[in-house]
Amino acid sequence: MKGKATSFDIAHYAGVSQSTVSRALRNSPLVNEETRKKVQEVAKQLNYKVDKNASNLRTQQSSTLALLLFEDPTADDSQINPFFLAMLGSITRACARAGYDLLVSFQQASEDWHADYEDSHRADGLILLGYGDFIDYQEKLDKLMSTATHFVCWGAQVAGHPDLSLSCDNEQGGRLAAEHLISLNRTHCAFIGDASEHSPEFNARFNGFKGVFTEHGFTIDNRKIANAISTDESGYHATKSLISNNVQFNALFAASDLIAIGAIRALKEANLRVPEDVAVIGFDDIPMASFINPPLTTISQSTSKAGEMLVENLLKLIAGQPVEHKVLLPELVIRQSCH
Amino acid sequence: MKGKATSFDIAHYAGVSQSTVSRALRNSPLVNEETRKKVQEVAKQLNYKVDKNASNLRTQQSSTLALLLFEDPTADDSQINPFFLAMLGSITRACARAGYDLLVSFQQASEDWHADYEDSHRADGLILLGYGDFIDYQEKLDKLMSTATHFVCWGAQVAGHPDLSLSCDNEQGGRLAAEHLISLNRTHCAFIGDASEHSPEFNARFNGFKGVFTEHGFTIDNRKIANAISTDESGYHATKSLISNNVQFNALFAASDLIAIGAIRALKEANLRVPEDVAVIGFDDIPMASFINPPLTTISQSTSKAGEMLVENLLKLIAGQPVEHKVLLPELVIRQSCH
DNA sequence: CTGAAAGCGCTTACAG
DNA sequence: CTGAAAGCGCTTACAG
Incomplete structure (x- = not known):
């Protein structure tokens, strides 16, 4: 046989019609058990596979x-x-x-x-x-x-x-981060990420975070907020700019782990120790989070x-x-x- | 119009035959420039998209x-x-x-x-x-x-x-690793990975590595070889077993970065410092390699x-x-x- | 339970 | 340059 086998080939060898082949292979209840067996046997021998393009075209879906x-x-x-x-x-x-x-x-x-x-x-x-x-x-x-x-x-x-x-409940994630930091007495906190409507997830994380701070009577100074997209490069530069603007903080909430990783790099370069001088918390729990130094405290999304x-x-x-x-x-x- | 538009719909609105529609949309040189324009315009208006199942079926390929x-x-x-x-x-x-x-x-x-x-x-x-x-x-x-x-x-x-x-030229990679270690005077070297025909890539890395050691008059004792698949867990356990068997080495070549990461964890747990007590080199240069502590020297594959x-x-x-x-x-x- | 037939929506040889 | 027609390989209503 040249080329791939078709249902007509199977029909020929099994001695049934092509319609029956199609039914047998799709396990239609309409077909006789013996017929089905014979068809499936022949199909296997000829290494037959239903042509997806044809069946998708016919059924108007693609799986x-x-x-x-x-x-x-x-x-x-x-x-x-x-x-x-x-x-x-x-x-x-x-x-x-x-x-x-x-x-x-x-x-x-x-x-x-x-x-x-x-x-x-x-x-x-x-x-x-x-x-x-x-x-x-x-x-x-x-x-x-x-x-x-x-x-x-x-x-x-x-x-x-x-x-x-x-x-994920991003606001709740932000809340968890804030509660953890507050329980550790880290209340001078910076935020790296985009706290605007352009990044709804980051924004929700920030809002949850800020909410808890406010409930506890703390504020997050606008000067302590720096924009970043979710790359470590971006986190690095945002943190650097905070530092060079002489902004003071003893904690940092990064809108994603990648940002946190970049932030930690910037902090180390400025001779700030993590966590002694600045506690850092991320978001996502990417595989890398547990391997960096120090291993990153973060909010995990499954x-x-x-x-x-x-x-x-x-x-x-x-x-x-x-x-x-x-x-x-x-x-x-x-x-x-x-x- | 109910459902998706077909080439017949386009033909109808453009006042041409369906064959011409097909040709026009595939930019066949056979069709008149004006006809093509009209057809493409109508197609755009109707948000027409060629049905992949039909065209794949006809052309017998899938892109x-x-x-x-x-x-x-x-x-x-x-x-x-x-x-x-x-x-x-x-x-x-x-x-x-x-x-x-x-x-x-x-x-x-x-x-x-x-x-x-x-x-x-x-x-x-x-x-x-x-x-x-x-x-x-x-x-x-x-x-x-x-x-x-x-x-x-x-x-x-x-x-x-x-x-x-x-x-990648795995043998050459192994050679690079060996030369680097030898240049650093790290000649008591362990290998973690599967140096058998079951893992041809790991095996080639090991062979290249061993070749250079031999050329320089050094040997790699069989006792210093431990099997591992490419996970950090596996690297961790393999390294632990080496340590608990009291095998002595001042360098470790891991067949992959993931193995190296597990190995470093095991070394640290045994109070062996990296790189002071044991120099570790990996293979792959995965993104994590530069973020772990210490950042991993490795062989990069593009x-x-x-x-x-x-x-x-x-x-x-x-x-x-x-x-x-x-x-x-x-x-x-x-x-x-x-x- | 089975078969003959229609049709999914295209592409392309064929005829003009 | 254009149209009518065949056919890619299936699935499934229809008739028996």
Whole structure:
């Protein structure tokens, strides 16, 4: 036989019609047990595999999900945020368990990342991951909504559609960080991250954090806040600028672990000891967090649970089932960067 | 219009035949410039996207590559080797540049990971990544060969088909490590990794390393060799066993950075200082390597170049073009874990 | 339980 | 340069 075997080849060798082959291979209850066995045997012998393009075309679905990871435009070629890499891992596994294939693609925030994965029937739905500017982002989400594309996203909220988002309770995470620092008597605290509406997750972390400080009668001076995107470079420079502006603080809350790692580097360079002079707390609990010096106290988000739930929700959406807005609970992980 | 627009809808609105629509959208030189413009305009208005399943079915190809990442069976759910994660990133980018989609899937070495991605026309070819046992592995590669599947793999060699593999020059990497240690007068050296044919990459690293030691008149005592797979846990335990067996060494070559990280932890627990008491050198240069304490001296493999070349070679194979066997050059990265 | 037939939405040889 | 038609390999309503 030249080329791949088709269902007609199987039909020929098994002595049945092609329709019966198709039914037998899909385990249709309509087909006789013996017929099924014979068909499946022949199929195995000929190393037959259903042509996905043909069956997808016929059934108008793809059993494929697409993961779109969009990056900060400044991120360099090789560095992908480890937090998202971990998410990618858990999403991949969750897809496999559900019998779906996963298409992965990186997108610059500037590109047309909403893409046409679903319109072109390459995927039944999209999973959107990424830090980045929430404002830029919104317009594209609207476009996705308008084309009735099935999607879920991590972190950012879709206006009017809380069910499409999944995130950890970032405000609660910020609160945990603040309580820990206050319990340690570290109340002159700087914040590195973007505490604006452009970064809704960072903003929520900051708000939770600030809330607890306020409840305890402490304030966070605006001079102690420095902007950074989620890279260690950015965290490094933001911290350096704080130091060179002579801002005084004995604690630092970084909006992500990567930022915290850069911050620690800047502190060390300025001969500030961590945690003696400055206690540092991060957010995410990326694998690296436990390996740096000192090991980083941080707020952990469960990437494995997150990935699973994203896939689960997207599958429900595709099936037309209702999805509830859920929020994952962050946890404080105490290591040695605060005391 | 209900549902997605098809090429017939475009034809209707543009006042041409469906064949012409198809030609116009594919930029066939056969179609009149004005006709093309009108067709593309209408297509845009209707938010038309070519149905990939239909066009793939017709053309018998998928413009999709599949990346199969297989893992050590012991690896826990969330931990993926950062080296492969970096490869994944660069492969994803390389695919996007080439206009291909990328399917990603994790496979346990025990599973039928050769899968049916190509037979079922989901992908035009496969990229295989993974540490793991080379012997188990070979049988599946044979199967892939026998079904004329297009694939390339990282690291392991396919018997009789050097062109299907890409790797860094692991032996040269081992040599670089040895020369560095010897130049530092660290000649009582332990090796952690699997120096057997089961792990051809580790084995090559060890052979290059040992070769240089021999040339300089030094030996590597078998007692100083401990087996480990590429996880920090495994490196930790292997190093611990060396220490508890009272093996003496002032240098340690770990077959991967993850192993080195575990080894350093074990050394510290035994109150051995790195690098004063034991100089440690790793392999891979994963992102974490520069963040641990002390920052790890290691042999770097360029994941971005590797990813690009894997995709490039696979595309050549698919196009029926000849592929040369190439090898990437590793580089010594000096940090603070050896002196 | 089985078969003949239609049709998913394209691409491309064929005829003009 | 354009159109009518065949066909990629399936799935499934329809008829028996």
